[in-house]
Amino acid sequence: MEMKKTDFILKIEDAMPDDDICTMQISAWKGKYMIDEHICEKYPKLEELDLADLCEGSLEYCGTLTKQQMSDELIKRGFKTKVI
Helix, strand or coil: CCCCHHCCEEEEEECCCCCCCEEEEEEECCEEECCCCCCHHHHHHHHCEEEEEEEEEEEEECCCCCCHHHHHHHHHHHHEEECC
């Protein structure tokens, strides 16, 4: 069954404190479970936002957008988000 963009929430948070390059990390959640798939593989247009898959359900961003700006961009593309 195809996973729809509205079937999960992308949680946007600051990058780990020891990460000197990336500014935020984004994880995909369905309920209380993290998605066990590579999100950019399913939705390659996310790479237009300079998002990169870290592992299943986890993305990183190394750019200049704020968390709120990233949320706005993801919502424009049909995703549900939560800024943490």
